Amino acid sequence: MKILLVNPITHSLYGKGYKDVPSLSRALIRKLIEFPRPVSLFILSVLTPKKHEVKIIEGEPDEIDYDIDVDLVGISFTTRLAPLAYQIADRFRERGIKVVVGGWHPSALPEEALKHADSVVIGEGEYIWKDILNDLEKNKLKKFYMQSKPTDPHDIPSLIPIFKDLKVPIGIQATRGCPYGCEFCAVTHMLHRRVFRTRPVEHVVDEIEKLPQNVFIFLDNSLTISPEYTKKLFREIISRGINKKFTCFGNIDTLGRDIELLSLACKAGCVAWLVGFESVSQASLNWVKKKTNIVKNYKSAVSKIHDHGMYVIGNFMFGFDYDTTHVFDETIDMIKQCEIDVPDIMILTPLPGTPLFERLENEGRILTYDWSRYNFEDVVFQPKNMSAEDLLYNSMRVFKEIYSVGNIISRVQKAMKYGLYKFIDVAIRNFYLSKRRYQEY
Ligand code: SF4
Known part of the structure; x- marks a missing residue:
């Protein structure tokens, strides 16, 4: 399967007018104040069995390529980014692509998140990610996924394998x-x-x-x-x-x-x-x-x-x-x-x-x-x-x-x-x- 993991962002984090300045200035601003990305999507990418392809992208809804050939989209987000994440999820689902969401906001309001997704991960995801992929292959995605226990820190995978492909700071x-x-x-x-x-x-x-x-x-x-x-x-x-x-x-x-x-x-x-x-x-x-x-x-x-x-x-x-x-x-x-x-x-x-x-x-x-x-x-x-x-x-x-x-x-x-x-x-x-x-x- 082809899996796309999406980190929704808002350019307002870079200050007013960021989108209107020339691209060279934007690059300079980002160089100076680049934000480290959350590790959750990178962890999922490392945990994904090798038979699947994973790609991680980020952007505002109008920057995402919705024609990309994928079988599953995963989106993780906090509360302020929920409206942007829902727009992205809705656009992919209009094309019939399955969407799984997780992170702080979906964990707090899973029923709301489910209106924009096929499945919602409540809490941590290390022990259930492979179940989600297996269920999708059988076309049996569940509405909610939840670990019965917290992730043992020994089971948090090393991110070293993905370092060579990193394009953003983490x-x-x-x-x-x-x-x-x-x-x-x-x-x-x-x-x-x-x-x-x-x-x-x-x-x-x-x-x-x-x-x-x-x-x-x-x-x-x-x-x-x-x-x-x-x-x-x-x-x-x-x-x-x-x-x-x-x-x-x-x-x-x-x-x-x-x-x-x-x-x-x-x-x-x-x-x-x-x-x-x-x-x-x-x-x-x-x-x-x-x-x-x-x-x-x-x-x-x-x-x-x-x-x-x-x-x-x-x-x-x-x-x-x-x-x-x-x-x-x-x-x-x-x-x-x-x-x-x-x-x-x-x-x-x-x-x-x-x-x-x-x-x-x-x-x-x-x-x-x-x-x-x-x-x-x-x-x-x-x-x-x-x-x-x-x-x-x-x-x-x-x-x-x-x-x-x-x-x-x-x-x-x-x-x-x-x-x-x-x-x-x-x-x-x-x-x-x-x-x-x-x-x-
Ligand atoms: S609960 Fe912990 S992480 Fe949250 S604000 Fe208090 S000290 Fe900080």
Whole structure:
């Protein structure tokens, strides 16, 4: 069989006007801010028996060739990409081609996804992919496929076999799952994803060694869930003398207290930690059960990361039920006090499948089911202590203040202390975010 795996994308990720600039400029933009692709489709490609042909493509719906000769199309997507993914699925199905969908959004809303697909994979897919292919060959596709247990990390295949054909950057996955259960987080509420698992360090470092990129991101939800595992991983990278640079996600509580982890991270090539600060209001953090974050410890934790020569990409969100209008200026102050190198300002977005979505829906506070608006920049629910307009206006106001020319220059200048590479990295990320967020409002 011929199998086409599709990664739907939106060019709005590259900023307003991306599609209108000359192709040379587009290529330059993509070179500078290329996003690592999720590994799920690459894993399926490796797991596909050799008797089948697999091709992976990506694009917006009008960029896809629907006349391609295929027997099965697989599409994986998150909530904001659902409308695009459904368009792609519908176009293939109009031609009589079978479509299987999976990923966060179909896992959260399988019945909705089934309106646009022949089968829906709920949760992880390693143990059922071959069943799907066998069922299709017998023309007996089931509506839903679901693993009875989480994938054993030893069964996550190495992606090294597909590295020679890679045309886009990909990330590295060392672990799966997150045990914390923050109520707004789609990751942790997907089937089996509450179970934290670690891949064998040797497998992960083999992949890093062979990866045809000198810069990569660890796609793990958080590399601080098991500091001992992560230290082993970093030690192995160091002992093999791998000279690559990477960023990774981590929780601020562990980063603020584990000096050994920070030291090993920097030696292993970590240039930056991506940290979900989420809020400067402890009441808001408690409301969404973000137990790893203690606001009064933010400043000292960030200082420790800086002291170890790494910079911080910090995410803040507005719209929690305990947020009052004071939270906006308090966040500006916190970002400046902590000297967050690349601050990101988002609006709380209740993703389907999360307890937050369920709660707001039960309270009649979901304002729209247009998933394209679930982009962390729009207001899709009724906030508690302010109007939706005030939430959007103030989020944009904070963003504009934080990304004023003066503030960008100040952050970039401070990044000179990290050395040339990180200085340029911080500059590009600041410039990119300044052009990327809230361009459509
Ligand atoms: S710590 Fe991060 S990945 Fe884990 S549940 Fe919370 S937001 Fe999600």
